[in-house]
Each structure stands twice: as C-alpha cells, then as structure tokens.
Amino acid sequence: MSPAIVVSNLKKYFKVHKKEPGLAGSVKSLFKREYEETRAVDNISFWIEEGELVGFIGPNGAGKTTTLKCLSGLLYPSSGQVSVLGSNPYGRKNEFLKQISLVMGQKNQLWWELPAIETFILNKEIYEIPESEYEETLNELVELLEVKDILKIQVRKLSLGQRMKCELVAALLHKPKVLFLDEPTIGLDIVSQKKMRDFIKEYNRLKKSTIILTSHYMDDVKELCQRVIIIDKGKLIFDGQLSEITEKYADHKIISVIFSKDVDPKKLEQIGEVRSYSFPKATFAVKRGAVSVAAAELLQHYPIADLNIEEVPIEDVIREVFTGKDVA
Amino acid sequence: MRKYFSLFLISLQEYFTYRLSFVLWRVRSLVSFLVLLFFWLAVYSQTSSFAGYQKSQMFTYVIGVAFLRGLIFATRSNVLASWIRDGGLNIILIRPLSVFKVLLSRDLADKLLNVGFVILEIFLIAKIFNLSLFLPKSFLTIVCFLIFLALAFFLNFFISIVISLTAFWTDDIWAVRFLFGVIFLELFSGALFPIDILPGGLKNVLFWTPFPYLVYFPLKVWLGQANRGEITRIILVCAAWTILFLWLAKRLWDKGYKEYGAYGG
Numbered sequence: 386m387s388p389a390i391v392v393s394n395l396k397k398y399f400k401v402h403k404k405e406p407g408l409a410g411s412v413k414s415l416f417k418r419e420y421e422e423t424r425a426v427d428n429i430s431f432w433i434e435e436g437e438l439v440g441f442i443g444p445n446g447a448g449k450t451t452t453l454k455c456l457s458g459l460l461y462p463s464s465g466q467v468s469v470l471g472s473n474p475y476g477r478k479n480e481f482l483k484q485i486s487l488v489m490g491q492k493n494q495l496w497w498e499l500p501a502i503e504t505f506i507l508n509k510e511i512y513e514i515p516e517s518e519y520e521e522t523l524n525e526l527v528e529l530l531e532v533k534d535i536l537k538i539q540v541r542k543l544s545l546g547q548r549m550k551c552e553l554v555a556a557l558l559h560k561p562k563v564l565f566l567d568e569p570t571i572g573l574d575i576v577s578q579k580k581m582r583d584f585i586k587e588y589n590r591l592k593k594s595t596i597i598l599t600s601h602y603m604d605d606v607k608e609l610c611q612r613v614i615i616i617d618k619g620k621l622i623f624d625g626q627l628s629e630i631t632e633k634y635a636d637h638k639i640i641s642v643i644f645s646k647d648v649d650p651k652k653l654e655q656i657g658e659v660r661s662y663s664f665p666k667a668t669f670a671v672k673r674g675a676v677s678v679a680a681a682e683l684l685q686h687y688p689i690a691d692l693n694i695e696e697v698p699i700e701d702v703i704r705e706v707f708t709g710k711d712v713a
Numbered sequence: 714m715r716k717y718f719s720l721f722l723i724s725l726q727e728y729f730t731y732r733l734s735f736v737l738w739r740v741r742s743l744v745s746f747l748v749l750l751f752f753w754l755a756v757y758s759q760t761s762s763f764a765g766y767q768k769s770q771m772f773t774y775v776i777g778v779a780f781l782r783g784l785i786f787a788t789r790s791n792v793l794a795s796w797i798r799d800g801g802l803n804i805i806l807i808r809p810l811s812v813f814k815v816l817l818s819r820d821l822a823d824k825l826l827n828v829g830f831v832i833l834e835i836f837l838i839a840k841i842f843n844l845s846l847f848l849p850k851s852f853l854t855i856v857c858f859l860i861f862l863a864l865a866f867f868l869n870f871f872i873s874i875v876i877s878l879t880a881f882w883t884d885d886i887w888a889v890r891f892l893f894g895v896i897f898l899e900l901f902s903g904a905l906f907p908i909d910i911l912p913g914g915l916k917n918v919l920f921w922t923p924f925p926y927l928v929y930f931p932l933k934v935w936l937g938q939a940n941r942g943e944i945t946r947i948i949l950v951c952a953a954w955t956i957l958f959l960w961l962a963k964r965l966w967d968k969g970y971k972e973y974g975a976y977g978g
Contacts (some may be wrong), residue, residue, distance in 0.1 A: 454803075458806065458807070458974065459973070477806065479809040487803075487806075492804065498730040499723065499727060499730070507719050507723050509950075510716040510718075511809060
C-alpha cells in the first residue's frame with residue numbers, strides 16, 4: 386500500500402514587502418519598496434500512511450498552515466514535490482478535490498446568512514453525492530455531532546461551537562479520504578473542545594480516513610495523535626511518536642515532594658535544580674540518570690510526606706524545544 | 714452544470730436576505746436614470762431633433778441605458794478581488810469548482826434580480842412621463858440585439874474579472890477599478906450620452922476601446938441606426954474583445970494562482 390501523503394523537500398517562500406512604521410514609511414514605500422523573503426516552509430519531507438491521524442504542532446508562524454495549504458492545493462510550492470492520494474494537489478483535478486477536505490477554524494464555508502442545511506444541500510450538488518448516500522452520511526454526522534436542532538437556523542445566529550460542528554458536517558459530507566484540520570478547536574470552550582476531539586477520534590476510527598491536524602492546544606494532540614510532526618521556523622524538527630519527544634528532548638525528570646516539616650531551602654540545592662519551593666511543596670529537575678539517587682537521598686534525609694517522580698509535561702518539553710534550546 | 718445551478722439558486726436566496734442594500738442599489742440606479750432623463754427632457758423642450766437623434770430615439774437610448782446598466786454593468790464579479798486579498802478564495806479552491814463559473818453563477822443571480830426590477834422601473838417611468846419607445850421594425854434586429862446583449866454581458870464580466878485579478882499583485886485594486894470601472898465604463902461606454910454626439914476625433918479613439926460595445930453599439934442596433942454590414946462588423950469586433958478578455962483572464966488567473974498567498978485562516 387502506498388502512503389496517502391508524500392512530501393519531499395517542500396519549500397514555500399513568500400516575498401514580503403517591508404514598510405517602515407508611520408506615514409513617512411508609507412510615503413517612502415511609494416517610491417522604493419524593500420522586499421524580504423520569508424521561508425514559510427523550508428525543505429520539509431515526510432510521508433503519511435493511509436488512515437493515520439497525525440498532529441502538526443509548532444508556534445504561530447511556524448509554517449504548519451502553509452504546509453497544509455500546499456497539501457490541499459491552495460498554494461503553489463516554491464520547490465519540492467507533494468503527492469496526496471497519488472495526485473499533485475496543485476492540479477486541482479475534480480477527482481482529487483472530491484477526496485479531500487480542509488477545515489479552517491478561522492474561515493467558514495457555511496453561508497453566513499442562510500441556515501447550515503442550505504450549505505449541505507449545495508455541497509451535495511458540488512460533490513455530486515448521490516441522494517441516498519447524502520441522506521445517510523448527513524444523518525450519521527448530525528447524530529454524532531448532535532446538531533439536529535440547529536440545522537435550520539441562520540448560521541450567523543449560531544454559537545461558535547455550533548458553527549464549527551456544522552462546518553465539520555459540511556466538510557465531511559463527501560466522505561473525504563484525506564482530511565486537513567487547521568485549528569479546529571480554536572476559540573472553543575473546554576467542553577466543546579472535548580466534544581470536537583471525541584468526534585475526530587471516532588471519525589478516524591470509523592472511517593479510516595487520513596487526518597492531519599494542526600493545533601495550538603497540546604490537549605488536542607495528546608488525545609488524538611500518536612504521531613506528531615513538529616515544525617518551527619519552516620523546518621521540520623521532529624517526526625515521530627508523541628512519547629518519544631519526552632525521551633528525546635527532556636534529559637531530566639521532575640521529582641515533586643511534600644515535606645512534613647519545614648526544611649532549609651539552601652540545603653535542597655544539593656539534591657538537584659530546585660524548580661519551586663514553598664512549604665510544604667517542592668519540585669526538582671533531576672537528570673534522568675540521577676533520579677533514583679536523588680529520590681533516595683530525599684527519602685533518607687528529609688521529612689517527606691509524599692514523593693512523586695514524573696516525566697516533564699509534554700507542553701514544557703515542546704516549549705523548551707521552541708524557545709531556542711538548540712535541539713538539532 | 715447542476716452544481717452551478719444550485720449556486721445560482723443559493724445566491725438568489727442570499728441576495729434576498731440583503732434587502733436593504735439591494736433597495737439602495739436600485740435607488741441609486743433610479744436616480745442616475747432620472748438625472749439623465751431630466752437632462753434630455755430639458756434639451757428636447759427646445760428642439761425635436763438633436764445631433765441626429767429624434768426625441769423618441771433619444772429617450773429610447775436613455776431607457777436602454779437604464780436597462781443595460783441593470784443587465785450589463787451591475788456585477789458581483791468584483792468580489793473576486795477581496796477573495797484574493799483576504800483568502801476567501803480558499804473555500805472555492807478547495808472544492809471541485811471553477812472560480813470563473815462560480816462568479817458567473819452568482820452574477821447571473823444578481824442580474825436576474827436587477828433586470829426584473831429595472832423592467833418594472835422603466836415601465837413605471839415611461840408611463841409617468843408619457844414616453845414613447847422606439848421599437849425595431851424587423852425581427853432580425855431584435856435577434857442581433859439579443860446576440861449583442863449576450864456578448865456585452867460576457868465582455869463586461871471578463872473585463873471585471875481581469876481588473877479583479879490584478880489583486881494578486883497589487884493591494885490598491887480600487888484605483889484600477891476606479892479608472893476602468895467608473896471613468897472608462899461610464900464615459901466611454903455611452904452610458905451618459907450617445908458617443909456619436911462627440912467630435913469625430915475623440916469618437917474614433919473611443920471606437921478602438923472595448924467600452925462602446927457594452928452600451929452604445931447595442932443601442933445603436935436597437936435604434937436601427939446601423940446597417941447590416943455595420944452590425945456584422947460590430948458583432949465580430951465585440952466577440953473579438955470578449956475572447957481577448959477571456960484569454961487575458963485565463964492567463965492572469967494561471968499566473969496569479971501561483972502567486973496566491975491564501976492568506977487568513
């Protein structure tokens with residue numbers, strides 16, 4: 386079986402016009418424009434198997450969305466090859482477009498002034514979905530997302546969460562084999578985020594469709610994706626199992642203790658790097674190899690009520706990866 | 714084809730929800746119609762013939778302008794420029810749709826509404842001012858006029874698309890649109906006055922631009938002021954302009970799509 390998505394040496398550079406601040410800068414830019422090249426995506430390669438659910442993570446402006454746009458045919462790559470389901474997305478062939486879908490958290494395809502059901506019916510025609518298949522898929526999605534009651538309400542009167550659900554229905558009616566989700570949970574409250582995640586997980590399990598998800602929320606990625614691709618400043622810096630990130634980048638673990646009596650903070654420095662101490666709780670960052678020694682030391686020489694050894698939270702690892710620690 | 718028909722229908726539905734803006738647009742058209750009408754009423758109160766136009770011919774011309782404004786000028790295709798700038802185009806590009814055909818479907822919906830109202834307005838005004846309309850004598854003239862309307866419709870559509878497509882390269886698209894879409898379109902198309910009342914030199918220059926083919930020439934045909942040879946020639950030239958702008962629109966699209974930034978979202 387050939388992979389659903391193959392990306393090799395993808396580059397997308399943008400020419401950006403730089404303007405000095407203020408009116409003077411605007412006038413100056415009338416006569417002389419300075420352009421700067423930004424490397425939104427800089428030589429990225431990866432491939433994704435059919436049915437995989439992969440998370441793209443990276444800070445704002447890292448190049449996640451640009452990559453998705455190249456994969457869905459919105460952007461013309463500066464160089465490199467992209468193949469999705471065996472086609473070049475940029476060709477915009479109808480047979481290809483009928484098999485993919487892109488959901489953007491900040492852009493809607495629903496007709497703002499009309500009820501969502503109108504967009505669904507329009508999509509039925511656009512994707513040339515047979516009537517019976519349309520009915521079946523619609524009922525299934527409406528049930529899964531619990532949107533039965535809001536289909537006939539004008540879209541602009543819906544809440545953001547309701548709208549996103551309807552966006553998903555619209556995007557999935559034609560049963561895409563490849564689904565790109567760009568920040569699908571952005572702006573949603575915690576309950577709606579959770580529901581959205583549950584749905585995506587369930588959908589991937591049931592339909593075996595290939596899904597790429599970008600998100601700022603680590604919870605999305607932690608819950609949904611086994612494999613993650615981390616992009617920063619246009620470069621791919623990690624591609625692998627979520628669990629490997631911690632092993633690869635966190636060279637220490639966290640020991641947290643609850644003391645039963647006050648201790649001298651100065652003495653604690655000997656155990657390891659003190660991350661925080663306010664009686665009765667203290668946390669230490671300790672090198673992987675030295676964890677058991679440090680824990681034994683604590684237990685033997687200090688009044689301990691409770692002690693825990695934990696991995697560094699994935700959020701922290703990724704933050705460290707992004708904030709300059711050279712990881713290459 | 715069915716998908717574009719559905720788009721046409723849903724666009725109609727959408728336009729109905731923007732009732733106020735539609736009514737205001739009609740008021741605007743009606744005002745420019747009335748201004749033109751009063752001007753020529755004043756002129757013809759002194760004389761019965763002006764620059765070779767009989768009174769009924771001139772009023773037919775003015776009414777014809779109002780009709781063609783609704784049918785030809787009124788276009789929503791300029792929305793393409795904002796789609797390019799704010800990334801709204803993404804929603805179309807991601808689906809099995811042709812951008813030009815989407816715009817055409819939406820435009821047709823818009824025209825249907827506009828033309829419906831224009832005919833109603835013209836009827837009322839002709840009654841109120843007791844205007845007699847000049848009707849072509851031969852059926853062939855009417856057929857030629859209809860062919861012309863179709864060509865002029867597409868010509869204006871593709872000119873508008875070409876202007877909108879410049880948004881791929883420039884941010885201040887409104888300047889281009891103002892020059893072509895307002896100055897050239899209003900003055901050079903014959904929408905304010907029949908072009909042949911202008912001095913010969915200027916008139917001949919204008920005949921080398923595509924604009925007179927949108928309003929002036931179709932109305933000349935309707936008024937029976939063009940013979941067979943002329944009619945054939947203007948239809949061919951109009952077709953040539955239409956094909957040129959269609960070709961230009963396709964070229965610019967192919968080039969622009971590579972530059973497209975797909976901003977937003």
